[in-house]
Amino acid sequence: xxxxxxxxxxxxxxxxxxxxxxxxxxxxxxxxxxxxxxxxxxxxxxxxxxxxxxxxxxxxxxxxxxxxxxxxxxxxxxxxxxxxxxxxxxxxxxxxxxxxxxxxxxxxxxxxxxxxxxxxxxxxxxxxxxxxxxxxxxxxxxxxxxxxxxxxxxxxxxxxxxxxxxxxxxxxxxxxxxxxxxxxxxxxxxxxxxxxxxxxxxxxxxxxxxxxxxxxxxxxxxxxxxxxxxxxxxxxxxxxxxxxxxxxxxxxxxxxxxxxxxxxxxxxxxxxxxxxxxxxxxxxxxxxxxxxxxxxxxxxxxxxxxxxxxxxxxxxxxxxxxxxxxxxxxxxxxxxxxxxxxxxxxxxxxxxxxxxxxxxxxxxxxxxxxxxxxxxxxxxxxxxxxx
Amino acid sequence: xxxxxxxxxxxxxxxxxxxxxxxxxxxxxxxxxxxxxxxxxxxxxxxxxxxxxxxxxxxxxxxxxxxxxxxxxxxxxxxxxxxxxxxxxxxxxxxxxxxxxxxxxxxxxxxxxxxxxxxxxxxxxxxxxxxxxxxxxxxxxxxxxxxxxxxxxxxxxxxxxxxxxxxxxxxxxxxxxxxxxxxxxxxxxxxxxxxxxxxxxxxxxxxxxxxxxxxxxxxxxxxxxxxxxxxxxxxxxxxxxxxxxxxxxxxxxxxxxxxxxxxxxxxxxxxxxxxxxxxxxxxxxxxxxxxxxxxxxxxxxxxxxxxxxxxxxxxxxxxxxxxxxxxxxxxxxxxxxxx
Numbered sequence: 001x002x003x004x005x006x007x008x009x010x011x012x013x014x015x016x017x018x019x020x021x022x023x024x025x026x027x028x029x030x031x032x033x034x035x036x037x038x039x040x041x042x043x044x045x046x047x048x049x050x051x052x053x054x055x056x057x058x059x060x061x062x063x064x065x066x067x068x069x070x071x072x073x074x075x076x077x078x079x080x081x082x083x084x085x086x087x088x089x090x091x092x093x094x095x096x097x098x099x100x101x102x103x104x105x106x107x108x109x110x111x112x113x114x115x116x117x118x119x120x121x122x123x124x125x126x127x128x129x130x131x132x133x134x135x136x137x138x139x140x141x142x143x144x145x146x147x148x149x150x151x152x153x154x155x156x157x158x159x160x161x162x163x164x165x166x167x168x169x170x171x172x173x174x175x176x177x178x179x180x181x182x183x184x185x186x187x188x189x190x191x192x193x194x195x196x197x198x199x200x201x202x203x204x205x206x207x208x209x210x211x212x213x214x215x216x217x218x219x220x221x222x223x224x225x226x227x228x229x230x231x232x233x234x235x236x237x238x239x240x241x242x243x244x245x246x247x248x249x250x251x252x253x254x255x256x257x258x259x260x261x262x263x264x265x266x267x268x269x270x271x272x273x274x275x276x277x278x279x280x281x282x283x284x285x286x287x288x289x290x291x292x293x294x295x296x297x298x299x300x301x302x303x304x305x306x307x308x309x310x311x312x313x314x315x316x317x318x319x320x321x322x323x324x325x326x327x328x329x330x331x332x333x334x335x336x337x338x339x340x341x342x343x344x345x346x347x348x349x350x351x352x353x354x355x356x357x358x359x360x361x362x363x364x365x366x367x368x369x370x371x372x373x374x375x376x377x378x379x380x381x382x383x384x385x386x387x
Numbered sequence: 388x389x390x391x392x393x394x395x396x397x398x399x400x401x402x403x404x405x406x407x408x409x410x411x412x413x414x415x416x417x418x419x420x421x422x423x424x425x426x427x428x429x430x431x432x433x434x435x436x437x438x439x440x441x442x443x444x445x446x447x448x449x450x451x452x453x454x455x456x457x458x459x460x461x462x463x464x465x466x467x468x469x470x471x472x473x474x475x476x477x478x479x480x481x482x483x484x485x486x487x488x489x490x491x492x493x494x495x496x497x498x499x500x501x502x503x504x505x506x507x508x509x510x511x512x513x514x515x516x517x518x519x520x521x522x523x524x525x526x527x528x529x530x531x532x533x534x535x536x537x538x539x540x541x542x543x544x545x546x547x548x549x550x551x552x553x554x555x556x557x558x559x560x561x562x563x564x565x566x567x568x569x570x571x572x573x574x575x576x577x578x579x580x581x582x583x584x585x586x587x588x589x590x591x592x593x594x595x596x597x598x599x600x601x602x603x604x605x606x607x608x609x610x611x612x613x614x615x616x617x618x619x620x621x622x623x624x625x626x627x628x629x630x631x632x633x634x635x636x637x638x639x640x641x642x643x644x645x646x647x648x649x650x651x652x653x654x655x656x657x658x659x660x661x662x663x664x665x666x667x668x669x670x671x672x673x674x675x676x677x678x679x680x681x682x683x684x685x686x687x688x689x690x691x692x693x694x695x696x697x698x699x700x701x702x703x704x705x706x707x708x709x710x711x712x713x714x715x716x717x718x719x720x721x722x723x724x725x726x
Contacts, residue, residue: 101474135507144506151473152506156497162463163498166470166478173426173452173476180470192490196463203458204467358504359543361513361567364596364643 024233026245026277029252032305034313036252043256047320053094053251054315055329056113057086057308062333063109063119064282066341067126071286075345076126078140082107084249084281087307088213089183090114091254092274095262096181096209101167102150103160104183106141107213107280111183115148119336123344135358136350157188161197161210165271168201168208172269179207179265186275187218189232198239201271209261210241210273213248215280220293236273248276249307252314278307352378405586408579410553411441411518414560415479417590419449422477424514425564427454429464429481438483439520439579465491465517469499472512472569479564485521485573486530492538499569500544513567518560521549522614522664523696523710524577528703534613534665534696539571540642540674546570546595547642551616553584555639558593566595575614582617598645600652604634606724607658610649610675612638615662615711622716631724641671649675650682657688658723662711667695689726692719 029040036042045053064081071079082089089110093102102111109122121133125143128136133145134152144152151167154160164182171178188194189212201208212232216223223231236243242264246253254276261272279302283290290299315321352375356367378385405413418425427442433456436443446454457464461482468480482488488495495517503511523532539547546568550556556574563570575582601616602623611619616637623633634652638644653659659679661672676691694711702709 103470133507133509134505137507138505142505144509146509152509154498154501154505156493159466159494159498162460162466162494163470163473165463166467166472167474168470169467170471170474170476174474192462193466193494196458196460197466199458200460200463200467204455358508360546361503361511366643366646 019229019234022234022237023230024243024245026247027253027257028247028250029256030250030310030314032310032313034310034315034317041256043252043259045252045255049094050315050320053090053114053255054308054311054321056110057090057311058326058329059333060086060110060113061308062330063122063337066334066337068282068286070341076140078286079126080107080141080285081282082109084302084307085213085215085278086110087251087254087311088211088248088276088278091251092181092183092211092258092276095255095258097178098149099176099178100149100262101164101171101178101180102183103164103167103180104150104153105157105160105185105188106153106155107185108183109141109143112143112145112148112150115145115150117143117145117148117150119340120344121145123340124347127344127347128349129344129347130350131347132350135354137354158184158191158193158197160184161193162200163197164208164210165197165201165204165206168206168265168271169204172205172207177266179209179262181209181211183211183213185218186212186214186223186232187221187226189235190226198236198241198271198273202239202241205269206271207265207269208271209258209265210271212273212275213278214275215278217280217284217290217294219284219288220290222294231275231277233273233275241271241273243273243275245275245277248278249305249310251307251311279305401589402585402587404583405553406580407550407553407556407575407582408439408441410557410586411560411574412443412445413586413588414557414564415442415445416448418477418479418561418564419445419453421590424475424477425453426471426476426478427481428457428468428478430457430459430483432456432481437481439576441518441574442481461487461489461491462494465494465499468515468517469494469502469512472514473502473510475514477514477564479516479518482517482519484531485519485535486533488519488535495539495545495571496542500542502569504544511567512569515569516560516563516572517570518572518574520576520579521573522575522577523701523706524614526703526706527701529700532701532706534573534663536573536641537665537669537671540671544569545642546640547573548595548640549573549575549613550639551575551613551637552582553586555593555599555637557586558591559595559639561590562592562595565592570595573613577614578617593639596640596643596645598639598648599637600634600648601637602633602635604632604656606632606656607660607720608634608636608649608652608656609660609662609716609720610636610638611662612641615664618711618713618716619662621713622720625713625717626720629721631720633720644675646678646682649679653679653683654686657686659687660692660694660716660719660723662694662716664696664710666698667693668698670695689723692723694719
């Protein structure tokens with residue numbers, strides 16, 4: 001350990017620092033009107049991939065709107081939208097390969113969509129039906145898929161952060177050209193697991209890219225009551241992690257930063273931290289009402305910075321997209337979403353036996369006993385327990 | 388019976404005298420030699436070999452990638468190990484003292500234990516084993532003495548294992564490492580060096596979830612695990628002079644536990660005494676007692692006795708008074724038999 005000697009002249013009082021002198025800039029490439037900021041380098045993003053990113057953002061915006069309504073109609077118990085933050089997730093996931101593991105928080109449905117999670121799969125999880133990969137065990141939006149290398153979402157915050165460091169270490173040991181992409185919010189960064197995970201990743205040289213979505217709020221708690229510093233990015237510096245802050249509503253800035261982050265993680269075998277600056281336009285969840293803790297003016301200010309509109313402006317300026325294609329696509333997405341919603345809510349629930357499987361690899365005898373007692377009880381009162 | 392037959396090498400069972408720590412070290416060595424995926428991680432476990440030297444020489448033998456120090460963060464160690472296991476490694480994480488496992492409680496209880504269930508078996512972290520020294524008897528006071536096994540036994544999805552001697556330690560640890568579910572492996576540090584016995588040098592496993600009948604008897608069943616077994620056996624010897632024949636059972640695995648073995652014994656003896664170092668209230672003896680009274684109610688001749696630590700933090704100066712030693716167990720044997 002090398003620490004430079006303090007050569008401050010003894011006459012002056014000892015000098016303390018609080019890091020406030022460090023102001024990390026935010027990378028921006030696109031203006032809201034779709035024009036490119038003066039002097040900005042545009043990342044290499046082919047037309048088809050740009051269209052896919054845009055289409056997936058549009059799809060998730062519509063899915064969120066539809067499922068929020070479905071919850072209000074009482075068809076669904078719970079839902080969480082990512083409205084306003086689409087580019088933070090779409091721009092990151094698009095820079096990674098299918099072999100890279102994704103360990104997310106709960107507002108990253110775009111990562112699933114981008115990797116090919118189908119409308120039916122979203123719906124099956126949301127309704128916890130017999131075709132849900134999670135066997136109806138978790139609340140809505142706790143998606144996951146081994147096939148797509150997306151770890152099942154867990155409700156406790158920040159637990160995925162040290163896990164992602166460990167997962168990435170395993171990838172490194174196996175010599176794979178693969179890394180782990182780990183998402184969380186700025187509120188979760190207050191958890192102990194954030195500090196444990198970032199420090200371990202740095203010390204043990206883990207190829208993991210941490211993406212902190214700074215969306216301004218942790219449920220009702222604003223950033224000003226979450227931390228005293230300039231966002232989360234300075235913490236990356238504190239752990240010796242290569243760090244960048246980006247405009248999270250700017251798809252090109254997010255993509256450019258993410259592509260370089262993946263290169264650093266896999267080639268230099270070390271962690272990276274990206275802080276995407278954005279805003280949670282919707283409520284925390286369907287159980288929340290933001291009108292009690294923030295103003296309409298503040299929301300409007302961010303609505304005017306809509307990341308989907310910004311990308312659309314850029315695509316149209318590039319002549320890669322037009323309004324007619326846009327409305328056609330929206331129409332087809334709406335039809336598909338509604339049709340799959342209706343199918344999913346009518347599917348059977350998972351069998352009762354799924355209650356006791358997967359606790360362990362094989363069901364232990366004491367669980368069989370408890371299950372047999374439950375079955376006998378249900379047989380006596382079938383009406384009480386029918387679906 | 389859990390006793391595995393000694394492996395034969397050229398018709399000669401090759402074994403040597405080992406203490407419990409050496410047996411642990413031997414198990415880790417064999418696990419790492421036989422499976423490239425096995426990794427050891429924890430505080431000070433690298434070149435130094437851990438504060439108790441359980442991981443001695445492993446870094447030299449298998450390299451820094453496979454046996455490495457971590458920063459001082461129990462929640463980080465547990466989380467990191469879960470991630471490794473989910474990726475396909477077989478991590479054996481050391482928590483330096485069981486007293487310090489609580490920062491990792493969320494990772495163990497909310498994450499490791501539920502990983503397979505919550506994903507519908509899309510993912511699991513079953514390759515993970517957490518080793519941690521537990522228990523009193525070393526003048527460790529509040530924070531180097533605790534027996535927190537009951538907290539973990541209350542969590543579906545975990546397996547909890549505690550060996551009581553060198554032979555068991557090696558065979559059970561090899562089973563734990565190779566088990567497809569996450570295992571918390573508590574090591575009785577008070578007898579790390581004191582427990583010495585013949586241990587096969589080769590590879591062997593003792594099945595999890597199976598208790599060991601250490602001594603046959605007819606009047607009362609004495610049940611325990613870990614370091615407490617030595618106290619129980621001593622008490623059973625004292626009872627002989629009183630004309631009491633004790634059957635002694637070492638539970639070995641607490642979750643899942645071998646209820647059939649205990650119930651069969653209690654059906655025969657009609658009496659049960661359970662002893663653990665952890666406090667009485669909410670201790671694992673309560674769970675066993677409730678289950679056995681349900682299954683053996685008509686065979687019981689006396690109330691089930693629990694001989695445990697007091698419901699206090701673990702004291703330093705009064706450790707000897709706090710611990711459920713052989714004399715406390717002996718007195719309870721006599722009282723139960725004279726009920």
